[in-house]
Amino acid sequence: MLGLIERELRTRSMITLSSLAAEKGYAEWVFVVPATRRNIQSIRVAFKKNRFQIDGIEEHLTFSFWRHLFDGKNYTILWIPALHQIFPGLDNPLQKRSYAQVGNYMTKANRIRNRVAHYEMKNSSDYEKEKNILLWLIQKMDGVSSS
Numbered sequence: 001m002l003g004l005i006e007r008e009l010r011t012r013s014m015i016t017l018s019s020l021a022a023e024k025g026y027a028e029w030v031f032v033v034p035a036t037r038r039n040i041q042s043i044r045v046a047f048k049k050n051r052f053q054i055d056g057i058e059e060h061l062t063f064s065f066w067r068h069l070f071d072g073k074n075y076t077i078l079w080i081p082a083l084h085q086i087f088p089g090l091d092n093p094l095q096k097r098s099y100a101q102v103g104n105y106m107t108k109a110n111r112i113r114n115r116v117a118h119y120e121m122k123n124s125s126d127y128e129k130e131k132n133i134l135l136w137l138i139q140k141m142d143g144v145s146s147s
Helices: 002-024 037-049 063-068 072-079 096-117 127-140
Strands: none
Touching (some): 063 096, 072 096
16 A cells, blocks of 8 residues: 555656646746755755656655655645645645645655564554555545556
């Protein structure tokens, strides 16, 4: 489930942010991402890993990068104009409460992902609770693509 969420999040975020970039007259989606120190560093590392090509850079950005797009400070910058479209299963996607809920679940999913990726099974929490967190994200995305 983590892999499906991560793949879907990368694909949908890039497509959605590309549309926002086009509306603003930018050549690439990365130009609408807030220029925080963390974002700039993540994009630089991904750019280098991608042989200094912008096309395909999303494959080299961490789950944490994508998760941070849903931090509170990005509500008006990214959520309202674009990112809410990634979660069509939300009842009221433009409300700040919906944004906060997605951000909360994304943070939890990132913790689950890091725990699993680093084989920290001793620190495992309730499997059913973790499964429900991941299912919630998939449901609010209205499922994931089959490819």
